[in-house]
Amino acid sequence: MDVDIAIIGGGIAGLSAAAWLANDRDVVVLEAENSLGYHATGRSAAAYTECYGSEPIRRLAQASHEYLTANEGLTTPLPVMFVAQKGNEDRLNRLFASFQPLVPSLEQLSPSDTVERCSAFHRDAIAGGVLEPGALNIDVHALQTDYTRKVRSVGQTILTSAPVTHIDRDDGSRWSIIAGDHTISAGILVNAAGAWADHVAVMAGVDPLGLEPLLRSVFTFEASADSTSWPLVVDADEQWYFKPEGPHVLGSAASEIPSEPVDARAPELDIALGIEKITNATNLSIRSVRNTWAGLRTFTPDRVPVVGFDPSATGFFWLAGQGGYGIKTSPVLGEITSTLILNDTVDDRVTAFGVTRAELAPDRFRP
Numbered sequence: 556m557d558v559d560i561a562i563i564g565g566g567i568a569g570l571s572a573a574a575w576l577a578n579d580r581d582v583v584v585l586e587a588e589n590s591l592g593y594h595a596t597g598r599s600a601a602a603y604t605e606c607y608g609s610e611p612i613r614r615l616a617q618a619s620h621e622y623l624t625a626n627e628g629l630t631t632p633l634p635v636m637f638v639a640q641k642g643n644e645d646r647l648n649r650l651f652a653s654f655q656p657l658v659p660s661l662e663q664l665s666p667s668d669t670v671e672r673c674s675a676f677h678r679d680a681i682a683g684g685v686l687e688p689g690a691l692n693i694d695v696h697a698l699q700t701d702y703t704r705k706v707r708s709v710g711q712t713i714l715t716s717a718p719v720t721h722i723d724r725d726d727g728s729r730w731s732i733i734a735g736d737h738t739i740s741a742g743i744l745v746n747a748a749g750a751w752a753d754h755v756a757v758m759a760g761v762d763p764l765g766l767e768p769l770l771r772s773v774f775t776f777e778a779s780a781d782s783t784s785w786p787l788v789v790d791a792d793e794q795w796y797f798k799p800e801g802p803h804v805l806g807s808a809a810s811e812i813p814s815e816p817v818d819a820r821a822p823e824l825d826i827a828l829g830i831e832k833i834t835n836a837t838n839l840s841i842r843s844v845r846n847t848w849a850g851l852r853t854f855t856p857d858r859v860p861v862v863g864f865d866p867s868a869t870g871f872f873w874l875a876g877q878g879g880y881g882i883k884t885s886p887v888l889g890e891i892t893s894t895l896i897l898n899d900t901v902d903d904r905v906t907a908f909g910v911t912r913a914e915l916a917p918d919r920f921r922p
């Protein structure tokens with residue numbers, strides 16, 4: 556198969572890039588697993604917040620907001636509430652001061668207001684809260700389906716069960732790729748392989764960037780109170796979080812456990828830690844855990860995604876290192892991938908949010 560662009564990875568990153576490129580170039584997405592979104596994408600907490608991650612991440616989220624809300628069915632309102640234990644008022648004040656300039660709608664809540672929003676707390680035990688009223692819950696499956704439709708509806712190809720095992724540069728300076736039963740020739744290779752992105756680079760003869768996959772596990776449980784109207788509640792020191800998940804609650808110890816790129820499994824100890832942290836901080840009793848899972852959040856050395864052509868290898872494009880923010884930033888990262896490849900530029904619409912090409916470029920990790 557001959558294409559303009561081969562995208563390695565059928566997670567949210569590869570699919571978003573394909574969706575933005577599909578009208579203008581012949582594209583193929585190559586996914587190793589037999590279904591799309593099997594790894595990090597299918598295991599996220601599905602939150603859109605402008606108060607989580609470094610400042611570049613938060614600007615990328617804001618630049619994605621329009622897409623996520625203009626397309627029906629992709630998101631529903633889910634405010635985020637940061638809380639701190641009594642005695643930790645300073646932490647909440649600092650958090651408010653650091654987030655508020657970028658998110659003017661942020662509100663400071665008294666202990667009573669905090670308990671009114673979430674009955675899992677004792678009024679006397681907490682310092683209060685900081686509320687982001689405009690945060691969202693993302694329907695990750697709907698977003699993935701939206702991207703997939705955009706690719707397939709214009710006749711472009713997505714292949715599953717197509718693990719890339721061999722990458723070569725042929726004489727005509729095209730990439731020659733073996734992916735399962737398929738041999739593909741492509742002018743440009745987009746590396747959207749998530750936790751495996753450094754491995755894919757090495758396969759292509761490109762130096763790795765030092766990406767670090769960090770495991771985070773989550774669990775769902777039945778709350779001892781009606782949780783359906785609760786916000787996503789995050790500890791001000793990011794030691795744990797929980798959110799309503801239908802009639803149940805999803806919780807996490809917010810751990811970051813170094814891992815090889817693997818099919819991640821939730822360590823029992825990490826689930827126990829999450830239960831302990833959440834029960835200590837709230838009046839919830841977690842008697843039975845319904846479900847557990849884990850995924851890899853893969854970070855670059857500076858924790859900002861890497862998006863752009865590698866300066867050392869013609870036609871090798873990085874779209875990786877989205878860490879714990881790859882769902883909410885996928886619209887704008889797909890758009891940036893497309894405009895960099897098609898026009899060698901980042902559009903004014905995106906730079907208006909303060910997003911710069913340089914802060915995403917792989918050049919920053921090269922000597």
Ligand SMILES: Cc1cc2nc3c(=O)[nH]c(=O)nc-3n(C[C@H](O)[C@H](O)[C@H](O)COP(=O)(O)OP(=O)(O)OC[C@H]3O[C@@H](n4cnc5c(N)ncnc54)[C@H](O)[C@@H]3O)c2cc1C
Binds near residue numbers: 875
């Ligand atoms: C517990 C948890 C909570 C999270 N919560 C949020 C959240 O609330 N909001 C948010 O925005 N983000 C969140 N994230 C982060 C988000 O899930 C990731 O940033 C995002 O899914 C990364 O997408 P990706 O496409 O880069 O990676 P992946 O979904 O892992 O996709 C990469 C794909 O590449 C494929 N691949 C690898 N090597 C090859 C090869 N050689 N050949 C072919 N295919 C290959 C893999 O099979 C995989 O399917 C969370 C993550 C976790 C784990």
